[in-house]
Amino acid sequence: MTKKAVVILSGGLDSSTLAYYLADKGYQLICVSYNYGQKHIKELESAAKIAANLGAKHHVIDIRFMNGFLQSSSLVNQDLDNPKEDYARENMLVTVVPNRNTMMLSLAWTIACAENAELLAFGPHKGDNYVYADCRPDYFNALNLALRLGTIDSRHEDLELSAPFINFTKTDIVKTGAKLDVPFADTWSCYDGREQHCGLCGTCRQRRQSFIDAGISDPTSYEVS
Amino acid sequence: MTKKAVVILSGGLDSSTLAYYLADKGYQLICVSYNYGQKHIKELESAAKIAANLGAKHHVIDIRFMNGFLQSSSLVNQDLDNPKEDYARENMLVTVVPNRNTMMLSLAWTIACAENAELLAFGPHKGDNYVYADCRPDYFNALNLALRLGTIDSRHEDLELSAPFINFTKTDIVKTGAKLDVPFADTWSCYDGREQHCGLCGTCRQRRQSFIDAGISDPTSYEVS
Numbered sequence: 038m039t040k041k042a043v044v045i046l047s048g049g050l051d052s053s054t055l056a057y058y059l060a061d062k063g064y065q066l067i068c069v070s071y072n073y074g075q076k077h078i079k080e081l082e083s084a085a086k087i088a089a090n091l092g093a094k095h096h097v098i099d100i101r102f103m104n105g106f107l108q109s110s111s112l113v114n115q116d117l118d119n120p121k122e123d124y125a126r127e128n129m130l131v132t133v134v135p136n137r138n139t140m141m142l143s144l145a146w147t148i149a150c151a152e153n154a155e156l157l158a159f160g161p162h163k164g165d166n167y168v169y170a171d172c173r174p175d176y177f178n179a180l181n182l183a184l185r186l187g188t189i190d191s192r193h194e195d196l197e198l199s200a201p202f203i204n205f206t207k208t209d210i211v212k213t214g215a216k217l218d219v220p221f222a223d224t225w226s227c228y229d230g231r232e233q234h235c236g237l238c239g240t241c242r243q244r245r246q247s248f249i250d251a252g253i254s255d256p257t258s259y260e261v262s
Numbered sequence: 263m264t265k266k267a268v269v270i271l272s273g274g275l276d277s278s279t280l281a282y283y284l285a286d287k288g289y290q291l292i293c294v295s296y297n298y299g300q301k302h303i304k305e306l307e308s309a310a311k312i313a314a315n316l317g318a319k320h321h322v323i324d325i326r327f328m329n330g331f332l333q334s335s336s337l338v339n340q341d342l343d344n345p346k347e348d349y350a351r352e353n354m355l356v357t358v359v360p361n362r363n364t365m366m367l368s369l370a371w372t373i374a375c376a377e378n379a380e381l382l383a384f385g386p387h388k389g390d391n392y393v394y395a396d397c398r399p400d401y402f403n404a405l406n407l408a409l410r411l412g413t414i415d416s417r418h419e420d421l422e423l424s425a426p427f428i429n430f431t432k433t434d435i436v437k438t439g440a441k442l443d444v445p446f447a448d449t450w451s452c453y454d455g456r457e458q459h460c461g462l463c464g465t466c467r468q469r470r471q472s473f474i475d476a477g478i479s480d481p482t483s484y485e486v487s
Contacts, residue, residue, distance in 0.1 A: 135416035187396035191360035
């Protein structure tokens with residue numbers, strides 16, 4: 038029987054590459070995306086394209102009922118601008134969505150239990166670790182233990198949280214994605230959610246630099262080139 | 263400034279007593295209840311009464327979008343009867359709602375961050391530990407660590423998961439509640455959700471026995487006495 042993996046798919050470059058990476062390893066994928074009232078809700082169109090490309094089941098979960106509790110983040114608060122600086126901790130702190138990954142992973146773990154999956158995967162990388170507390174190995178090791186202990190009677194015995202790119206740079210992810218023919222043009226990174234990538238926010242800057250460093254042609258249209 | 267506590271309030275005897283217990287300790291309470299499509303949705307009326315009695319803020323969060331993934335549990339699946347036997351592990355396994363506490367606690371932790379609270383409390387007791395994996399100390403110690411590590415930048419520095427009744431029997435909880443004048447008649451335990459407590463399901467049996475063992479008059483109306 039084919040092994041199943043549930044993947045948190047934002048529609049960004051990292052999680053899209055992760056989905057291709059797991060499909061390439063033979064997993065049957067169940068993709069899970071979240072609407073939490075992010076300005077860049079456009080990323081969910083990308084998530085839908087990627088899931089469709091892979092012929093994967095795709096759940097979009099609406100957790101906008103939590104939006105009122107997330108207003109400290111510039112990713113959801115219309116009165117806070119997303120920073121237009123490099124993807125570094127001090128610049129990016131205002132983008133932190135409180136407890137985002139635990140909410141997303143907890144709900145998706147329930148889906149993984151119901152699907153009898155062996156993996157719940159998400160796509161943080163080395164650069165994220167530094168910026169976001171809920172992308173660090175110590176965090177997700179603790180969460181993996183809690184999720185496993187709490188569902189001894191409900192899950193596939195092997196079910197584990199997995200973050201295959203945790204020690205990758207974003208440049209490594211671009212290289213990995215290129216080998217797997219990930220349709221990068223279908224993915225979305227920009228924290229503002231306009232027609233094109235803005236080219237100036239931290240995540241646009243990091244996306245662009247990663248293609249340059251990987252020596253791979255960047256298919257993204259940026260407003261500011 | 264008054265310290266704040268977020269409390270998971272099902273409307274049952276344990277969590278209602280917990281709310282009174284924390285109010286008595288001087289916490290300003292924010293109560294959080296969940297609608298996950300439980301047959302005993304009636305418990306939410308009890309939760310509303312308890313929150314109103316205490317003058318506490320009360321959030322009812324609708325997570326019925328997860329209902330389709332919870333159908334292994336007799337608490338939500340209309341085709342599975344709730345067991346009419348003693349509250350023991352082998353009898354109660356079919357009632358397990360996969361990953362319930364992690365979902366509830368994760369969402370409530372986000373509220374605790376936004377509220378700048380010092381405590382996120384929930385009400386499992388010694389009898390639950392034995393039945394439900396997500397009521398055991400090892401589980402919530404791991405979850406506490408994960409939640410804290412994941413929100414270093416977003417939470418009150420002291421914010422902790424807390425389960426004050428983890429080493430109490432339900433009889434101890436009844437005794438504690440009696441001292442605090444908890445309006446037990448306003449609380450709801452029965453896993454079936456009819457007009458009166460059924461008197462036969464595991465949680466009714468345990469409720470009834472706890473009042474007897476505590477030597478406290480039981481105000482509950484049971485269908486079968």
